[in-house]
Amino acid sequence: xxxxxxxxxxxxxxxxxxxxxxxxxxxxxxxxxxxxxxxxxxxxxxxxxxxxxxxxxxxxxxxxxxxxxxxxxxxxxxxxxxxxxxxxxxxxxxxxxxxxxxxxxxxxxxxxxxxxxxxxxxxxxxxxxxxxxxxxxxxxxxxxxxxxxxxxxxxxxxxxxxxxxxxxxxxxxxxxxxxxxxxxxxxxxxxxxxxxxxxxxxxxxxxxxxxxxxxxxxxxxxxxxxxxxxxxxxxxxxxxxxxxxxxxxxxxxxxxxxxxxxxxxxxxxxxxxxxxxxxxxxxxxxxxxxxxxxxxxxxxxxxxxxxxxxxxxxx
Numbered sequence: 001x002x003x004x005x006x007x008x009x010x011x012x013x014x015x016x017x018x019x020x021x022x023x024x025x026x027x028x029x030x031x032x033x034x035x036x037x038x039x040x041x042x043x044x045x046x047x048x049x050x051x052x053x054x055x056x057x058x059x060x061x062x063x064x065x066x067x068x069x070x071x072x073x074x075x076x077x078x079x080x081x082x083x084x085x086x087x088x089x090x091x092x093x094x095x096x097x098x099x100x101x102x103x104x105x106x107x108x109x110x111x112x113x114x115x116x117x118x119x120x121x122x123x124x125x126x127x128x129x130x131x132x133x134x135x136x137x138x139x140x141x142x143x144x145x146x147x148x149x150x151x152x153x154x155x156x157x158x159x160x161x162x163x164x165x166x167x168x169x170x171x172x173x174x175x176x177x178x179x180x181x182x183x184x185x186x187x188x189x190x191x192x193x194x195x196x197x198x199x200x201x202x203x204x205x206x207x208x209x210x211x212x213x214x215x216x217x218x219x220x221x222x223x224x225x226x227x228x229x230x231x232x233x234x235x236x237x238x239x240x241x242x243x244x245x246x247x248x249x250x251x252x253x254x255x256x257x258x259x260x261x262x263x264x265x266x267x268x269x270x271x272x273x274x275x276x277x278x279x280x281x282x283x284x285x286x287x288x289x290x291x292x293x294x295x296x297x298x299x300x301x302x303x304x305x306x307x308x309x310x311x312x313x314x315x
Contacts, residue, residue: 003075006068007138009047013065014134024134057198066071069137071217073154075140077282087119088285094123095292096132096144098225100200101275104249109292117291130178131201136280143279143289146201155278158289159310160227160296161275164248164272164303165207169262170240176262183207183266190242192233195226200273204245205264207271237261247273276306281314 011021012032016098022029032306046063057065097106106124113122125132125141133152135141145160167181175181186207194201225242228234233244238260246263248254254263277296297306 001039002044005035006071008035009061009065010041010068010072010138011053011134012036012048013057013062014130016056018265023050024131027198027202029144031059034291072138072296073280076280077284081138088287089117089120091119092121093121093123093285093288093292094140095118096125096127096135096141096146096200098129098132098144098146099126099178100198100247101145101147102126103231104247105296105299105301108301109295112295112298113291114260116295118135120288120291128197130197133278134229136278139280142283142285143292145275145277147203147275148170149271150199154281154314156281156283156314157276157311158276158293158312160275160277160293161301162272163302163305164247165204165266166248166254166271166303167253167264167266168234168237168244168246168251169264171245171262172240172242172261173262175243178264181264183271184276187242188243190225192227192236192242192244194230194233200230200247203271203273207245207266209303249301251302254302258260261298 006028006077008021008025010019011024015021015024018033019029022032026030036047043064045064046058047064049056049058049061102124110122110124113120113247125135127135127148132141132144132152133155135260136144136155137152148157167175167186168178193204224238227236230246232252234246234250236242237244251263253266256263277289277293283289298309
């Protein structure tokens with residue numbers, strides 16, 4: 001039995017798919033499948049029920065996976081214990097950030113960290129929320145900056161800031177000069193959304209549930225298109241294809257009039273998202289976590305409300 005095999009079964013349990021789990025572990029599917037079969041043969045049990053489009057765990061397999069998660073977490077804790085006598089601010093910190101936050105937060109954050117704690121370089125990874133949580137649980141990341149909500153237990157979470165959403169329009173759109181837009185009005189428009197897997201897509205769908213169903217009857221969203229990134233969608237809006245919803249930190253100037261886009265806030269109560277810092281309970285470099293938090297709070301993010309007194313909680 002190896003730690004790698006334990007990582008593989010935890011990944012399959014989370015993804016419920018061998019191919020997706022292999023991608024998450026950065027290995028070929030045959031490599032992952034052979035390793036899991038080897039572990040099952042060694043233990044003399046069946047961990048996963050194969051067949052159909054979705055993989056499920058046997059009752060005994062669920063117990064084994066739960067124990068494997070604890071083993072992986074404790075393995076990461078051993079590495080941290082070895083560092084306890086060292087400066088917790090010395091050495092790299094592995095930080096994950098979701099795609100819709102990273103381009104706007106990381107430039108000022110990295111600059112601030114270099115100025116404040118140059119002895120603690122950041123090793124950065126952009127990814128989807130579900131993948132960052134996987135890497136946190138496996139000890140491959142030390143901390144992650146994500147947006148609530150996310151479905152995972154056992155992580156420590158501290159709020160960083162609240163960020164409102166805004167509507168992005170082509171400059172000649174009929175709403176371009178409006179003071180605000182009501183969320184329910186979006187259902188009459190051609191909307192551009194991020195693809196499946198982005199948590200921001202799910203948050204936008206909560207703002208206007210009609211977007212989740214294709215309709216041309218007039219009582220649902222007129223039409224939806226998907227893009228791979230916020231910047232791709234922004235360019236599509238500028239070309240006149242449709243409109244979109246963006247996090248305000250991604251908007252450099254809400255009142256700019258010299259480009260192809262116009263930005264209009266939502267009418268109150270404006271939809272928003274809460275951005276948090278998450279880490280494993282077993283992670284012992286708490287001063288490093290606090291250094292990251294303080295650096296984020298000092299960043300000037302357009303429209304964001306920094307939560308200086310927010311308390312830590314368990315996810």
